[in-house]
Amino acid sequence: MECDVCGQAMWQWPVVPTAWEEEIWSCLWCHATTHVGGEWFEISRPQYLPVEMRWERAVADGLPADVSHAFGVFDKTLCGIQETGMSPSDHWWLPERANACGACLAAATAIDGRWPQVMRGEGARVSVARRL
Structure with a gap:
């Protein structure tokens, strides 16, 4: 899947299928x-949020x-630390x-x-509702 924000490739999370069969995709770049x-x-598609x-x-x-670290995607801090049980x-x-x-901030x-x-504006990322 291609990212609608920056056009880069997205990565599919290896999630256990739920009753709703949701897939989660994250962009490796933005x-x-x-x-x-x-x-x-x-x-x-969640909207842009500031840092x-x-x-x-x-x-x-x-x-x-x-030291306060930011939790990023892929179960790591933004600076790349990965610990067992991190959340x-x-x-x-x-x-x-x-x-x-400082590395998380960078x-x-x-x-x-x-x-x-x-x-970044409201409504820039469009979510598409299921039609009944």
Whole structure:
């Protein structure tokens, strides 16, 4: 599948099929996500979010407590750390905090720059509802 944001190839998540048989695709370049199938949509495309609202804080036993890392896609931090049992927390990763990982911030800024301005507005990514 081709990314509707940047035109790069997307990667399909190896998810266990659910009752709704949803596929999840993520762009390796701009990290846009597309959901195909599911109960409510044929195609669901989450809108652009700025850096300070886009990433959750990563949590895992092996991560140092004094550094805040952003949980990216593919079960890694944005700076590339992968720990067993890593997951996103219920809290935003706040890049303006003093303990925010500098490498995560650099990656988040680079990813944000890959989203064209025309794809950042409301309604730029169209979701297609299933017709009954």
